[in-house]
Amino acid sequence: MLKFDRVTKVYKVGAFGGGSFTAVREASFEVRPGEVVSLIGESGSGKSTLGKMALRIASVSSGTITCDGTDVSTLRGHRRLKEYYRKVQGVFQDPFSSYNPVFKADRVFAMIRSEYHPGVSDAExxxxxxxxxxxxxxxxxxxxxKYPHQLSGGQLQRMLLARALLLDIDYLVADEVISMLDASTRIDVLNLLADLKARGMGILFVTHDLALGNYISDQTVILHRGEIVERGVTSKVFADPRHPYTKKLFASVPQFHKKWDEVEAELRAREAADTSSQPYHLAEGQAVPSELVEVTEGHYVQPFHPRAAV
Known part of the structure; x- marks a missing residue:
């Protein structure tokens, strides 16, 4: 299991690092084998930062990320890191950035062989x-x-997934892996991820595209300004969003048969009608806790102030 427990990431900003910016605040969720978990939110919500921390590209400021019980931040030395990357790998938005243009694209396989399969014969x-x-x-x-420029983005992306198969990894961080691909190639890559899931691979799927997250994921995590505002079984989150941000995010998807002012008016009307006292409704002036409340089995929401949200 790839587990995030109250993970926070703070960046130093400003002249001489005198200021700070919290990109992720106390995020907690899990990615289990054979499960796709989608991180959904607008740009700057902290999605990619969580993926980078899982891959150790970015450090964790506080909290822990564990892989099968081992704290990822404690891994030191080439051997232990090599063992970790045999379990966890990432594929990113721009496939061309993962290849050196002066080398042939299949060099990514040669690097895997030299590090992880040095004893395998050429034929094997x-x-x-x-x-x-x-x-x-x-x-x-x-x-x-072939050289990278001789292949399409979809081909290069799938070669990176083939690299992961050669490692027989347990967890894949897929960060906006299809946003640069055309529509016909997108569905191929999505179905490929579904096949990898069926093989038992756990996938952390980072996306800003709601339709894609709904299509592929078992669990959905909604991020807003670095905080998880709602998470749970994908079918429940999409069918019955509870947090105001989640509702607005879902309502922002273009609807061909409606103008935006109609959608916005309907959203305000629904929020105004929700006057019932819920366990996730906070009183005026009450501080927002970091813990999420379970509203139905497997569906959690961050408490909020109903009046302020309307």
């Missing part, structure tokens, strides 16, 4: 690479030996 390695490429629906003859 060729078979392993070919099998991994076929799983991600790539023809080895069409992609091996």
């Amino acid at each position: 390695w060729r078979d392993k690479v070919a099998d991994a490429l076929k799983v991600v629906r790539l023809d080895p003859d069409q992609v091996l030996g």
